[in-house]
Amino acid sequence: xxxxLLVVGIAAVAGALLLLALVVLPAGPSRLPLSRLDPTxxxxxxxxxxxxxxxxxxxHRLLVRRGKxxxxxxxxxxxxxxxPLADVVLLVGLATLVLTAVGALLGGPLLALLxxxxxxxxxxxxxxxxxxxxxxxxxxxxxxxxxLMASSLRAGHSLLRALDSVSHEAASPTAEEFARIVNxxxxxxxxxxxLDEVAARTASEDFTWVAQAIAIHREVGGNLAEVLDxxxxxxxxxxxxxxxxxxxxxxxxxxxxxxxxxxxxxxxFLSISNPTYLAKFTQSLTGWFMIAVALxxxxxxxxxxxxxxxxRF
Numbered sequence: 001x002x003x004x005l006l007v008v009g010i011a012a013v014a015g016a017l018l019l020l021a022l023v024v025l026p027a028g029p030s031r032l033p034l035s036r037l038d039p040t041x042x043x044x045x046x047x048x049x050x051x052x053x054x055x056x057x058x059x060h061r062l063l064v065r066r067g068k069x070x071x072x073x074x075x076x077x078x079x080x081x082x083x084p085l086a087d088v089v090l091l092v093g094l095a096t097l098v099l100t101a102v103g104a105l106l107g108g109p110l111l112a113l114l115x116x117x118x119x120x121x122x123x124x125x126x127x128x129x130x131x132x133x134x135x136x137x138x139x140x141x142x143x144x145x146x147x148l149m150a151s152s153l154r155a156g157h158s159l160l161r162a163l164d165s166v167s168h169e170a171a172s173p174t175a176e177e178f179a180r181i182v183n184x185x186x187x188x189x190x191x192x193x194x195l196d197e198v199a200a201r202t203a204s205e206d207f208t209w210v211a212q213a214i215a216i217h218r219e220v221g222g223n224l225a226e227v228l229d230x231x232x233x234x235x236x237x238x239x240x241x242x243x244x245x246x247x248x249x250x251x252x253x254x255x256x257x258x259x260x261x262x263x264x265x266x267x268x269f270l271s272i273s274n275p276t277y278l279a280k281f282t283q284s285l286t287g288w289f290m291i292a293v294a295l296x297x298x299x300x301x302x303x304x305x306x307x308x309x310x311x312r313f
Contacts, residue, residue: 008236016138060086061091076131078201080173104274110282110291114267126191134173140239146210146232152292153225159214160185192218249309256305263298273306 063069063085072085081088096119145166152162160182167179181194195211209231217224270277277297281287 025286028263052309056084056086059090063089069224074201075127075131078134078203079127080134080176081127081130092120095119103271104288107268108275108279108282110278111268111271114264114271118264131158135202135204137171138173138177138240139242140206141170141205142206142210143236143239145170145174145231146228146235150225153228159224160191173202176309206231206238252309256302256309259305260298260302264292 004259060069063072069085072089076083076088078142093191096116099115099119100112103115143182148166148169149162152165153159163178163185164182167175167182169175170178177198182273184194185191192211192215195207195214199205199208199211210228213227213231214224216222217227257280
């Protein structure tokens with residue numbers, strides 16, 4: 001490790017602690033002003049509110065200029081993240097900078113490059129995992145939601161009231177999605193469009209059937225409670241098969257995760273324990289070419305493993 005980089009890192013940490021002590025921490029004991037007790041008076045902005053707002057606005061303008069606002073907001077909605085897109089991008093960028101600096105101080109340029117790539121990839125992976133869990137939870141709760149809707153319809157309630165009962169009685173994320181359907185319908189949106197959007201956002205083929213059944217019932221009439229019971233029975237059987245497939249493919253998924261994480265873990269360990277061992281890769285064009293080939297092969301292998309353990313039925 002270079003002494004210069006170590007001194008720079010220590011100085012940066014000391015400066016950050018000094019800034020925290022001067023700006024955030026109070027200078028001494030102070031009495032609470034009476035204006036703080038008035039609920040009609042807005043609290044004064046903190047010393048860091050101005051720079052944070054400026055950075056957030058800059059990130060938002062950049063996203064708008066590149067046309068990434070709609071896609072990013074949709075990805076956060078699918079994952080159930082209520083934080084604004086600009087804040088998420090700003091946090092990921094700051095985390096990536098910190099990881100890059102730590103990698104440069106501890107393991108040199110190779111570890112810094114790996115951690116710089118790991119920041120955005122980690123955020124995408126976290127969003128994908130959160131989205132998958134949310135969609136799986138919605139699929140598992142759908143049959144119970146249909147039973148509740150059918151019971152409400154048999155009790156004489158309207159379709160909108162049955163949807164509202166699910167939004168109050170079901171667990172998350174089903175309650176959130178059904179509450180959104182009810183709210184959008186109350187402000188004038190067509191019910192079929194709201195149902196189709198929920199089916200697309202949750203990637204649920206089962207709920208697509210429900211939306212189609214409700215659309216057909218609104219056109220031709222009939223006993224919607226019986227239709228929902230039939231659809232719910234089919235969904236329960238599909239959920240049972242899906243859980244069985246998930247249990248059988250769990251070993252293959254775990255093996256794929258271990259195989260993909262092993263090279264990065266070994267590289268990080270060697271970069272910290274013996275930096276000179278991997279320094280040869282960054283000192284010649286041949287070494288960089290080998291790194292590029294290794295990364296390309298890992299991408300191909302990762303896609304192959306993902307295709308192998310992803311079972312559709």
